[in-house]
Amino acid sequence: MTTMTQRALSGRFLAALERIEHGILTLTTPDGTRHRFGHAGPEAELHIRDWRLLHRLALRGDVGFGEGWIAGDWRSDTLESVLTLALRNLDALSGLGTPGPVQAIRMRLSDLFLRRNSRRGAARNIRAHYDVGNEFYQLWLDPGMTYSSALFGPGDDLEQAQARKNGRILSRLGKGERLLEIGCGWGGFAEAAAERGHAVTAITLSHQQKGYADARLDGRAEVRLQDYRDVGGRFDNIVSIEMIEAVGEAYWPAYFTALKNRLAPGGRIVLQAITVPDAEFSVYRRRTDFIRQHVFPGGMLPCDTVIGHQAAKAGLRVKSSHAFGQDYARTCRIWSERMMQESARIRRLGYDDAFLRCWQFYLEGCAATFASGRCDVVQVDLTHAAEAA
Numbered sequence: 547m548t549t550m551t552q553r554a555l556s557g558r559f560l561a562a563l564e565r566i567e568h569g570i571l572t573l574t575t576p577d578g579t580r581h582r583f584g585h586a587g588p589e590a591e592l593h594i595r596d597w598r599l600l601h602r603l604a605l606r607g608d609v610g611f612g613e614g615w616i617a618g619d620w621r622s623d624t625l626e627s628v629l630t631l632a633l634r635n636l637d638a639l640s641g642l643g644t645p646g647p648v649q650a651i652r653m654r655l656s657d658l659f660l661r662r663n664s665r666r667g668a669a670r671n672i673r674a675h676y677d678v679g680n681e682f683y684q685l686w687l688d689p690g691m692t693y694s695s696a697l698f699g700p701g702d703d704l705e706q707a708q709a710r711k712n713g714r715i716l717s718r719l720g721k722g723e724r725l726l727e728i729g730c731g732w733g734g735f736a737e738a739a740a741e742r743g744h745a746v747t748a749i750t751l752s753h754q755q756k757g758y759a760d761a762r763l764d765g766r767a768e769v770r771l772q773d774y775r776d777v778g779g780r781f782d783n784i785v786s787i788e789m790i791e792a793v794g795e796a797y798w799p800a801y802f803t804a805l806k807n808r809l810a811p812g813g814r815i816v817l818q819a820i821t822v823p824d825a826e827f828s829v830y831r832r833r834t835d836f837i838r839q840h841v842f843p844g845g846m847l848p849c850d851t852v853i854g855h856q857a858a859k860a861g862l863r864v865k866s867s868h869a870f871g872q873d874y875a876r877t878c879r880i881w882s883e884r885m886m887q888e889s890a891r892i893r894r895l896g897y898d899d900a901f902l903r904c905w906q907f908y909l910e911g912c913a914a915t916f917a918s919g920r921c922d923v924v925q926v927d928l929t930h931a932a933e934a935a
Contacts, residue, residue, distance in 0.1 A: 552597050552600070555597075555600035555601065555603075555604060556575075556597065556600060559600055559603070560581065562638065562639055563581070563583040563639075564583060565635070565638035565639070566583045566584040566631070566635050566638055566639075567584070567585075567635060567638060568584070568587050568631070568634040568635055569584050569586075569587040569588045569589065569590065569627075569630075569631040569634060569635070570582065570583070570584040570585070570586070570587060570588070570589045570590070571583045571584055571589075571590050571591070571592060571628070571631055572589065572590070572591040572592070573591075573592050573593075573594070574591075574592070574593040574594065575594050575597075576594055576595060576596060576597055584631075588627060588630070588631070589624075589627070590622070590624045590627035590628045590630070590631045591622055591623065591624055591627075591628075592620060592622050592628050593620060593621050593622065594619065594620045595618060595619055595620060595621060596618075596619045596620075598614075598619055599611075599614040599619035599620050602614045602617075602619065608632075608835065608836060609834065609835065609836050609839050609840075611632075611836075612836035612840065612904075612907050612911070613836075613840075615903055615907045616840075616900050616903045616904050616907065617900075618903075625906065625907070625910045626879070626882075626910040626911075626913050626914050626917075627914075629910060629911050629914035629915075630914040630917060630918055633914055633915065633918045633920055634918055679754070679895065680732070680754050680755075680757075680758050681895055682892060682895060682897065683732070685884070685885065685888040685891060685892060686881055686884035686885040686888055687881070688704045688705040688708050689705055690705060690708055690709070690734040690737075691731065691732035691733070691734055691758070692708040692711075692712075692731065692732075692734040692735070693731055693732070693788075694711070694731070694787045694788040694818060695711065695788070695818070695820075695870065695873055695874035695877050695923045696708045696710070696711050696873060696874075696876070696877045697710045697711035697714055697870055697873055698710070698873050698876060704877070704880050707873070707877070708734070709738070711818075712734065712735050712738040712739075713738070714868075714925065715735070715785055715787070715816045715818070715925065716738065716739060716742055718814065718816045718925070718927050719744075719782075719783040719785075719814050719816065720782060720783055720812060720813055720814035721782065721812070722781075722782025722783060722810065722812075722813065723743060723744055723745045723782065724744075724745050724747075724780075724781045724782045724783070724810070725739055725744040725745065725746050725747070725781060725782065725783045725784070725785065726746075726747050726748075726749075726777065726781040726783070726784045726785070726808055727739070727746060727747070727748040727749070727784075727785045727786070727787075728749055728774045728777075728784065728785070728786040728789055728804075728805075729749070729750060729774075729786055729787065729788070729789025729792070730748035730749060730750050730755070730759060730769065731750070731755055731759075731787070732755050732758045732759055732762065733748065733755075733758065733759030733762045733763050733767070733769065735785065735787060736748040736759065736763060736767045736769070737762060737763060737766070737767070739767075739785070740763065740766040740767045744783070745767075746766075746767035746768065747767070747768045747770065747777075747781070748763075748767055748768065748769045748770070749769075749770045749771075749772040749773075749774065749777060750769070750770075750771065750772075751771065751772075751773065753771065756769055756770075756771050774789075774801065774804050775800055775804055777804065777808055779808065780808060780809065780810040780813075781808055781809065781810060781813065782810050782812075782813050782814075783813055783814050783815070783816075784805055784808060784809055784813070784814075784815045784816075785815075785816050785817075786805070786815075786816075786817050786818070787818040788818050788819065788820060788923075790817065790819045790848060790853075791819065791820050791842070791845050791846065791847055791848075792842065792844060792845055793846070794844050794845075794846050795831060795846045798848070798852070798856045799856060799859060799860070801856075802856045802857055802859065802860035802862060803860045805817075805857075805860065805862065805928070806860040806861045806862050806930070809862075809930065811930065811933070812930075812933060813929070813930070814927060814928070814929055815862070815927070815928035815929070816925060816926070816927055816928075817853070817925070817926045817928060818923065818924070818925050818926075819847075819848060819853060819923070819924055819926065820847050820874070820921055820922070820923050821847060821848055821849050821850055821853070821921065821922050821923070821924055822847050822848075822849050822920070822921055822922075823849060823919075823920070823922070824849045824850055824851045826849075826920075827848075827849040827851070827852065830847070831846070836907070836908070836911065837908060837911075837912075840904055840908070841904070841905075841908045847921065850867065850924065853924075853926060857928055858931065861930065861931050861932075862928045862929065862930060862931055863928065863929055863930070863931040864926055864927070864928060865927040865928065865929055866926075866927045867924050867925070867926045867927070868924060868925045869922050869923065869924045870923060870924075870925075871916045871919065871921065871922035871923050872916065872917065873923070874912070874916040874921075874922075874923045875912075875913045875914075875915075875916035875917035876913075878909050878910070878912040878913035878916065879910075879913045881909050882906060882909035882910050882913065885902075885905060885906070885909065886902075886906060889902055
């Protein structure tokens with residue numbers, strides 16, 4: 547980067563930070579100069595170690611900001627606070643988070659075509675995230691290996707809050723023993739359901755998750771390496787916990803049709819989903835982000851309206867919905883803290899600093915997103931539309 551380009555980019559960057567209205571940011575530049583932006587509210591600190599961060603921002607927007615964190619171009623002891631401040635000042639900082647037109651097109655095309663969730667693509671995308679190693683996840687998830695939002699009650703630790711989440715889902719189910727779980731993870735919910743007397747069929751596309759769940763359940767549930775589109779039969783209840791995010795917008799109709807076709811008359815579906823606000827969905831769906839580029843290839847979040855619309859098209863109806871986004875902020879915060887506490891052991895497993903920094907940015911970014919209300923998590927009860935009255 548030439549000196550002239552650096553000066554132009556740094557001038558634009560500092561001018562944007564002058565518009566911060568919510569919170570206070572202390573910025574240290576590579577030459578050691580300290581700046582203070584904002585007037586009141588929560589404080590955050592950011593130390594730019596290399597001006598190439600600004601080039602990343604100019605090319606790839608907020609994705610480049612995350613890539614700069616991974617590369618070590620900037621650091622902070624208050625990462626979640628930095629990301630929360632950025633989210634609460636989106637309008638003021640919008641120019642910094644917008645990628646250049648060429649990069650925006652390339653990233654969007656990558657999401658739309660290279661990471662499509664066809665049967666083959668879905669298996670590839672799921673394994674890219676979940677098959678990074680059971681040992682890695684065991685170091686920072688709760689003992690039940692539950693990788694979805696917990697539901698906290700007074701005095702709960704993470705393990706108790708995950709059990710509370712499973713308990714609430716089980717309490718929403720209808721009569722009948724046959725239960726299908728679409729996206730079973732490492733078998734935590736399937737185990738809880740089997741202990742309640744359900745005859746569980748659990749599916750996943752991750753080889754490592756299936757191996758772990760098989761050993762854990764030891765015949766108490768049937769665990770299949772299977773795509774949701776290939777399941778046959780009817781079930782009294784269907785549960786899908788934070789799996790819709792991996793389906794992809796183009797395949798939402800197929801997903802809800804599969805739910806409809808697999809649900810027996812009088813049955814109940816409980817869907818736990820991460821959502822974006824209805825008012826922001828039209829913008830969100832037209833662009834990409836750090837998580838879709840680096841963590842969950844093929845991912846896409848719905849909004850409440852989309853869930854209701856897609857369910858209705860398939861012949862289902864939303865009976866009720868329970869939101870608990872602040873619990874997810876707390877869950878992600880705990881996960882990040884536990885992961886970083888185990889960083890030495892994670893490195894000994896063969897993961898490098900860039901991998902750890904990517905996951906730290908992802909988890910603390912999620913905590914900031916849920917805490918600021920930019921995302922929510924809901925448990926939605928669905929039934930056949932004709933039976934919902």
